[in-house]
Amino acid sequence: MPHSWERFYAVVRRIPRGRVATYGQIATLAGADGRARQVGYAMAALPEGADVPWHRVVNARGEVSRRSGGSARSGPGGHWAERVQRALLEAEGVAFDERGRIDLERYGWE
DNA sequence: TTTATGGCTGTCA
């Protein structure tokens, strides 16, 4: 696991329970402004069981991004991730609207 | 080395 990703993970670990942050935000806070895509990459590579609340990271529209790969594992990079992510957030009190989107004005971090 | 490939994002139609 590349060292550069640790910076992203460190920022994600600071996201408070019940709030969400965008990829771009993570990149900026990690001192890598404009590298949102790398953040997504790092999340997808995150091993299952890592002590990083990856589910609190969503895209700029406040929705859970679709995974492209076909991995069947239930970890961050698998198919089930979308469902798991939503379930974990709802369990923390984050509300999704009928379209599966989060109100960033309300649940956004910072 | 060079190329391809993205859990993205801002802008514009």
Added chain:
DNA sequence: ATGACAGCCATAA
């Protein structure tokens, strides 16, 4: 509001 496009740049091959 949604969808297409073009930048973005670290990894992997």
